[in-house]
Structures are given as structure tokens and as C-alpha cells.
Amino acid sequence: MTMAAHLNHSMATKAPAAKNSTAEKLLVAAGELMIERNSVEISLADIAQKSGVNAALVKYHFGNKDGLLLALLERDAANEMTHLDFLLAQPLSPTTKMKLHIAGIIKAYHQFPYLNRLIHYLLHGLNRDTADEVTKFFVGPLLDFHRRLLAEGVASGDFREVDPVLFYTTLIGACDHLFFGRQTMMRAAGIGPVTDEVCRSYVAHIEKIVLGGLLTNRARQPSAAGS
Amino acid sequence: MTMAAHLNHSMATKAPAAKNSTAEKLLVAAGELMIERNSVEISLADIAQKSGVNAALVKYHFGNKDGLLLALLERDAANEMTHLDFLLAQPLSPTTKMKLHIAGIIKAYHQFPYLNRLIHYLLHGLNRDTADEVTKFFVGPLLDFHRRLLAEGVASGDFREVDPVLFYTTLIGACDHLFFGRQTMMRAAGIGPVTDEVCRSYVAHIEKIVLGGLLTNRARQPSAAGS
Numbered sequence A, B: 001m002t003m004a005a006h007l008n009h010s011m012a013t014k015a016p017a018a019k020n021s022t023a024e025k026l027l028v029a030a031g032e033l034m035i036e037r038n039s040v041e042i043s044l045a046d047i048a049q050k051s052g053v054n055a056a057l058v059k060y061h062f063g064n065k066d067g068l069l070l071a072l073l074e075r076d077a078a079n080e081m082t083h084l085d086f087l088l089a090q091p092l093s094p095t096t097k098m099k100l101h102i103a104g105i106i107k108a109y110h111q112f113p114y115l116n117r118l119i120h121y122l123l124h125g126l127n128r129d130t131a132d133e134v135t136k137f138f139v140g141p142l143l144d145f146h147r148r149l150l151a152e153g154v155a156s157g158d159f160r161e162v163d164p165v166l167f168y169t170t171l172i173g174a175c176d177h178l179f180f181g182r183q184t185m186m187r188a189a190g191i192g193p194v195t196d197e198v199c200r201s202y203v204a205h206i207e208k209i210v211l212g213g214l215l216t217n218r219a220r221q222p223s224a225a226g227s
Helices: A003-010 A021-037 A044-051 A056-062 A065-089 A094-111 A115-123 A128-155 A164-180 A182-189 A196-214 B003-010 B021-037 B044-051 B056-062 B065-089 B094-111 B115-124 B128-155 B164-180 B182-189 B196-214
Strands: none
Touching (some): A021 A044, A021 A065, A044 A056, A044 A065, A056 A065, A065 A094, A065 A115, A094 A164, A115 A128, A115 A164, A128 A164, A164 B164, A164 B196, A196 B164, A196 B196, B021 B044, B021 B065, B044 B056, B056 B065, B065 B115, B094 B128, B094 B164, B115 B164, B128 B164, B164 B182, B164 B196
16 A cells, blocks of 8 residues: 555545646655755745645645655655565575665665655654654565565575664664765765765665674675685 | 853853853753653743743853753763763773774663754754754764774774774664654554663664674684684
């Protein structure tokens, strides 16, 4: 069930499908505004003006502003989230699946520069229903994916046993933080912006650190039995 | 230079020292309010009422609300931040120093449940000067500590070479995330709160994953040269 479907389920007063040009226009405008302003604090009036769509139609299509922001999150994260089951089913080693997953998360965050703040904003807003929707769409499926992939790796002898909830916290926290504090670090600590090159380096770094710590000694040194 | 000193430097209009009972009362009230409400969104009026101190004195002691919140962050993080140089100077292995550091960060976050959100709030607020103060007090010294400890570990043959900025991002992101998303995870994914026991487990987990990935093969298997 997609998050938009969830939303329809929980907000019975709004239109059934977001898949039409007016709704799409509103999402495009919201995403562009967030990039232009480097902030997720945008108003319905701004979205309406930029999209050329009457603000009243936001209510019709998305229920309210949170509904629009949830739909935007779903649109942007859909690629990575719907990919999880597919990835698990591939005839690849657990290590390769984990590497592809790490690269996928970093890519999604990088492609939509506001994605990380949007998730924070929706999770920590005053509306508990909104936060619950984000958890159901984002946290739950990711955690479930980690649980299954970790079990697969332990069974194959590639991964050491770790607590999936703690592993989720470590991996998602590490990925998220590249995009969270970077702007502040840039100003005060003389560190550059998150470029394509930084993303590639960080994917390699997380593989080295997180996968390095996760792998069994056997999986870590496949060709060297003695030191 | 402490952050309060920084603050005095950059906000010349306020009183020179926060070390007096009125200022302390305001900080205690602010911290207690954040715990009671499980939010860092508290007003000066609320702080004044709870502390029994006239709201005008906030301006006298801290310049403004951001100044008060920065002083609260300094008070709560001071233990861990002032400890960094001391820790580096100890006759301990780089691995032991890193373990103590990880435990120290988790302990500070756990002891002051609002600390993590307070840092996010101040870093992402509209006031750039405030964000810069947080970076100078928090991000800069931590990054410098990581830089020096990582170099020490590489020199001793215990750590693999890693980029300090990327390592900082991984470690602080992983620690921070335990406290960031937990409440939402609790509700929607059936996961319990961050107890003392969870903190201990997470410290052990981060040691296993992050240190596991950081250590050289030699340091990882000190007693087993083969296999």
C-alpha cells in the first residue's frame, strides 16, 4: 500500500487519486521552492503562486499541507522504497545487496536535497498522524528490509549477528547526517558542500566502516586465510 | 574559549558572566521545561514563569532566547567537550580512547534528553550567528578530536586510514540518530524507549560496527594471527 493510499485511507474527505496533472504541478512547485529557498518551510500560498494552481485545490487533492508534503516524500523516496523487495530477491550476495542499498539511500538524499529535512520536519511536527504516516512509509519498511537482509547475511556466514534496530539506527543515522549538518560545517569548519564526488566518497567510507564492522572475518578476508 | 565567552564576544550588549544564581535559575527552568514538554519549543514567558525570574533578565544575562539556549547547550555538553583534550593525553590505546569517546557521547545525549533536538534546533534556526556558535563550540572541537585520534590510531597501526570529516559524519550521525527518531519508531514500529540498557547495548553495537570497520586486521585479531 503506497503512502498516498494510506493517506486516502486516513483522510476520507479528499480526492481519491493524486495522479493527475494538478496534483503533480503542486508537488513539482513544492519541490522546486524547497530547493530554491534551501528550506522546507514553505507556505501554501507560495506553492499556489508558483504552480499557478488555486490554493483551495491543495485541500481537494491532499487534504492539507502535511498531506502535500507526505505525497512529495512518497514521490521522491518511492524509487528506493519500492526497490527494497526487488533487491532482496536478486541472486546477489548479502554484502553486494547491502552495498547497493547504501548507495541507493545516499543517491536519494543527494537527488532531492530537501528530502532529509522534509523527513525531519514531518517526523517532528506537531501532527502525530503525519509522523505515523512517515514511519509507516519510511521507517517500517527500511527496518524490515534490514532485518531480512541481516538474517540472510548471518545465515550465509557473511555477517556477524547484530541487532537490526540498532543497525538501522547506525546506518540511517550515518547516511542522514551527511546531509543534515553539512551546511553549518561548511561555514564554520571550512568544509565543502556535498558534491557527487563527496557522495561517492561517503558511500565508499560507509562500506569500509559499517560493512567492515559487519562482516565476519571469513567474509572480510575471502582470499587470505592466514592474516 | 567557552561558548559563553564567545557569546559575550559577539553580543556586547549583555552582562559579562552567566555564572550567577539568576542565570542558573533560568537555565534550570529551561532544561526542566524541555523535559516536561518533550520539546525544545518553549517560550521566554514560560521560562520566566517557571523560574520566577522576570523575562527582561533573560535579555540582560543572555542577550536573547538563542543566547539562553546556547548557554544551556554549553552547560550540558561541557563535560564531554572539555574532556576531549584530557582523553587524548591519557596513556591509553587509540582503541580505548575511541571507546570512551563513544560512551561519553551517548551518555551526554541520554543524560539530557533534549540535547539532540536542541542542537538540531539551534543549527537549523533562522539565526546564522547562532548556528555558527554551535559549530564553533560543538562541531569544530569534535572534528578536531577525531582528526587527532584517527591520526594517532593510524600511526600506531591500530586504525585503517579514513577521512576524518566522513568519520565524524558517520559516528556523530549514528549516535545522534538513536535519540532523534526513537519516539516515532516507538509508536509505529513497536520499539521501546531509550533506556539505560538500550544505551549500553548501543555503545556496544557502535563499538562492534564502527570500531570493527575502523580497526586494522592486526588490531582486530590481536591474538589470532591465522584465521
